Amino acid sequence: MSEHDEYLIRPDPHDPRLTERVSGVDQTGAAIETLVTVERALTIYLNAQEIVTAMTIGDHPDYLAIGYLLNQNMLRPDDVVTEVEYHEDLAVVVVRTERATNYEQKLKKKVQTSGCAQGTVFGDLMEALEGVSLPTAEFRTSWLYALTHKINTTPSLYLEAGAIHGCVLAVKDRPLVYMEDVGRHNAVDKIAGWMFRNKVPAGDKIFYTTGRLTSEMVIKTVRMGIPVLVSRSGFTAWGVELARKANLTLIGRARGKRFVALAGLDRIVFDQDLAYVEDEGARHRRKAAVHDD
């Protein structure tokens, strides 16, 4: 089977709802047409309560809503979701739970986190790190190189239109779910929502993101129970500190042959002969520059 058949979910760059063709001019003044990523509002309800309006590309509203509520501590891992209603015309998604919920108080205090903040209640997120212990999994560098090669060559909105973030959930060298969104946090939440809906164990997984390794990204990965976080981008000091506290394996600046690991080093098995790994080509370098915000 083709390596892209390994995915359970992967981007559909040809979904006409996700991009728009617009006209403009280039540096010579010549008229051009180009694809740009859509960005639309989606209002998330938890039972009767309006929680937030997210700006998203709009695919997988159900996973986005559930993942957002999980990552906000508004949905508990043991909560039973009885129904998820998506009203495309209203741009509304409603998550219904067995447990009665009320987050009036919580919604009053918002804390903004860096790198695509979503008004996360930061105190709660910090608490969520207490007492979390990630499994002593193994992470082979041969998996890393196989994964990043597959991800970089998977057809995506990013390759079509740029200006979008991607996150991939993987096991060993196999990518399972590749989500994209204009908000990086949305891509993360869609994967969290998919894991919750499908009761997917986290302990053997690897989380790949195109975004930076900030405190918010580290906290979310730990909350998901995933022991390894990989990014082609860089680190923030607090991200590194939290990853060390939680014993999360934190690998950044992963491009071509190169990477830097700053936490959870004991999980890493250096089994890849680097003589057989290509340095990142100019094409990916150029493309990578589109991965902004």
Next chain:
Amino acid sequence: MSEHDEYLIRPDPHDPRLTERVSGVDQTGAAIETLVTVERALTIYLNAQEIVTAMTIGDHPDYLAIGYLLNQNMLRPDDVVTEVEYHEDLAVVVVRTERATNYEQKLKKKVQTSGCAQGTVFGDLMEALEGVSLPTAEFRTSWLYALTHKINTTPSLYLEAGAIHGCVLAVKDRPLVYMEDVGRHNAVDKIAGWMFRNKVPAGDKIFYTTGRLTSEMVIKTVRMGIPVLVSRSGFTAWGVELARKANLTLIGRARGKRFVALAGLDRIVFDQDLAYVEDEGARHRRKAAVHDD
């Protein structure tokens, strides 16, 4: 004078408070030391009211606080700021105004925008676009190439440690203020705060960002009254639509020789002979990839 002396404010990559040296391993398993960007909490008060806690690198807390409040519509252009107190030990900044303020209601409803959302009250921001008319300024492509060259060669945290966003306020081909932050929205807000504090007219300015051209970025630029927005990164469809509505000149994917303009085209004067512009070198291409989130 050196071209970097043109700046009124530019990054101080050697400020020890802004980066941390951490140890880890590289792809060969060899021990390495690397610089990472700091990320710390700063709680912003407007008079007696706690508004938000931002994750920031922590430079220019006064400009960040004022700019944030302006961009949240909590501070009006005609408000008189009587005092800005920064308590470094408490990580608190308090903005005091002549006018009594109370945003209890506003703080209850938060809307999350893509690309570094800050819980902006989106409805208000949309209203803010109504009736705004940007000046019929001129934008020469020769300025664009001179500016991007200067910005790319200015010593910065981005070149030192990566994983950070930058915004530059410029006039013609002269960069005036270059702000960086782990949250792109913070870099924007610091420039807005600087403009407010120094009563800087906006109509002849150019705003450059490393981040994507999202609805949020367009709205903020229009609210600041700046007629030209430039990014090395890509567009979202809503960003383009809003820029056209507000007649903002929107230029993206500006790298080396290349750029794409999708709104406000009539301000652009194509005066640069492209034979004299270098294509972006591999070094900048690679570096650009660090501009994530």
